[in-house]
Amino acid sequence: MKLEAGKLSKYLTGGAIWGFIVLELVFFSIAGEFFSVSEKAFMDVDNMLLLLKQSAPIGIIAMGMTIVMVNGNIDLSVGAIYAICAIVLLDSMTWTMFAGLGNWVIPVAWCLALLTGVVLGAINGLIVWKTGVDAFIVTLGSMLGYRGLVFMYNGEQPTSHLNWTLVDFAEAQFLGFHTATWFLIVVTAVIWFVMTRTVHGRNAYAIGNNREAAVNAGIRVGPHMMINFMIIGFLAALSAVVFYSESGSVNPNDGQLYELWVITAVVLGGTKLTGGAGSIISTFGGVVAIQLLRKGLSHIGADTSTVNLVIGLILIAVLFLDRQLNVKGKEELNV
């Protein structure tokens, strides 16, 4: 009866993202035959490996966003944190006090950048915890504030520093996957374990699902949420570290709209904006799906504005489908 209907919708919504990915692959492979300017097939191995690499910056942050959103919060400041951490990474390597370190400056710069991410996330979390203001508002404010810091640092000028050892590391391929891809895989695995196997993950779902019941179960909700903001801050920094180790130059506008891409990926993966439900593996699917779409559309010759339009439409279509399936499963009333 109801149970089966619910199961079916759960299966469909849970598996929907993977079905969507297969659909994209098939579509772009066929469409590519007719429209593509390139000789190569879309599903070329190198192309797919590159796709994973390009998914990494958004994907790494999306894992953190999944925890925060399951928790019932949201973090709009990740793009700005990303930019600040990139600047800290590149600029700190040129600081005179680290001049004698040689290539040991690399781990130092990494740690500084990651620490910056954690601290900025902690500030968000602390404000959300202590003031009780909605995370959307708090991080909207910090998004503007942190971006302000980026511009204060170097004005409109890019911050650049290329360290060739670092570039070699970032461009390396191990078992075919690029360094960035490995980071994405490891982060996905770790966060998946956190969410499914640890106390922290269990509490995240409980708080997102029913905060009052979680408080009544003795869970310290405030510190818990702060830790999640620190995790997403760390991951925004890690994403910057991975990307800028290779590129070596940050524009003050870098990372803008990242928060929206990340949220899009997470939502495509089925995480509820209201909290309490969501899966890391599906978020991974959402990240890949978006990157496939961007890459696929450019493969068949569409320009960036078309890509954005299509992704926007697909996001709404997917959420509509998800809702339809859920409404059927739960026999909700029509609104």
Added chain:
Amino acid sequence: MTVQTPVLRLKDIVKTFPGVRALDGVSLSILPGEVHALMGENGAGKSTLMKVLGGIHQPDEGQIIVDEEPVVMAGPLDAKAKGIVFIHQELSLADELSVAENIYLGELPRKRFGLVDWQQLEAKTNAILSKLKVGFDAATRVGDLSIANQQMVEIARALTVDAKAVVFDEPTASLTDAEKVVLFEVIADLQSQGVGIAYISHRMEEIFKITDRISVLRDGQYQGTVNTVDVNEESVTQMMIGRKLDLTRNEQRHEIGEVALEVRDLSCGDLYRDVSFEVRRGEVLGFYGLVGAGRTEIAETLFGLRTPSSGSILIDGEEVRINSPHDAIERRISLVPEDRKAQGLVLGMNCRDNMTLPQIADLKSGPFVAESAELEIFDEYREKLDIRTPGWKQTVGNLSGGNQQKIVIGKWLSMRPDVLIVDEPTRGIDVGSKAEIHNLLRELAAQGYAVIVISSEMPEVLHVADRIVAMYSGQIMRTFTSEEVTEENLISAISGLRLDQAV
């Protein structure tokens, strides 16, 4: 007596969901001017039947007949248009709007250009409100009203159409005794106007007080209709559950031990003042009083959700400060809250995870949650409390009220508390599970727990408590032992009469 034409008749209704026959040939007829109780345990099919009647579900077989005319209910609005209105247990009002706007929501009277005709709206609303004899007017903001008055707004909304039959679904669940009296007057008034009333409730006292006939459902099957005067609680219960039930006062007594928790002159702003009591191991202490008397607030203070303004709390003779539920749990105090869905359970989580939620931090192997230990706990309490669920993976939101409550109780028992506070243990739970939970609370005391039971139902406190604290308006009026207590002196105490004033 002449044979009356029923205002509403349901004939051989069958409704199946894949795998389940939710309604299996149910018939029911409601006469004009009668109050017809519909009873059955949770899951017996009452709500499905009402959904069929309200047009939310379409029946697979059978007919709905209004005034001798077979009809098809296309949806809730259609049902209302045909004169069948529902007063739901859960209120659906917009707090920020006025009473008048709520009553005519979606059908506000209009002037030219689609502007709202406020004068007409107010006049029409006040006409209805005066019929209900309520103490508020059309302009009152709904959010400022008490729950009981909000329910009156729902009833007023039902009366905007020419209602032939009104269905009340657990209308008294959140009402105080005084508010119930007003509700019953309104029902009697409707009755005298020839409206047929279907009344769904778990509360036997009410059923016997106000209904004319009782129809019983069990497992989707119609068990029959009886005249209320011809039956008693026992026989109705038997019809509902198909077996006998022991509802008498529990006289079994056992060893009372040391004082586990003592409260001295505790106050919390205007909520309650100078409250002192103690609860011993092996004892059930009942808190009885009207809604708003401060009982729940005391429980919340003991559980660290409120900070007292003065006074002290002693555990095993030692003064303690409890600043959060986390502290309370460390002091081995547990609270089964009043509203299990909003405060007690994570409805989207499975049974096992809900049960172990407060203690997973202690159930670790390495960095991970030890799921095998969790399962052991779940299985242990599933068996002890006889929790009926297809398995631990079942989402708690899909269980019946009684089983949900057992999950909450199991959650706290598995923490092995010294003091177990249970706020409204059987609210919205069917009779069968109710008796089980009462026996369970007695049993827990026998095992040496100190149990505090807060209840608005007198039979419940009389049945489970060894001593009863009567509260009125934030103060303790008197503490009764089970030998002293009678229904009369308990009622006078919670109505604010001092002992010397009481009869």
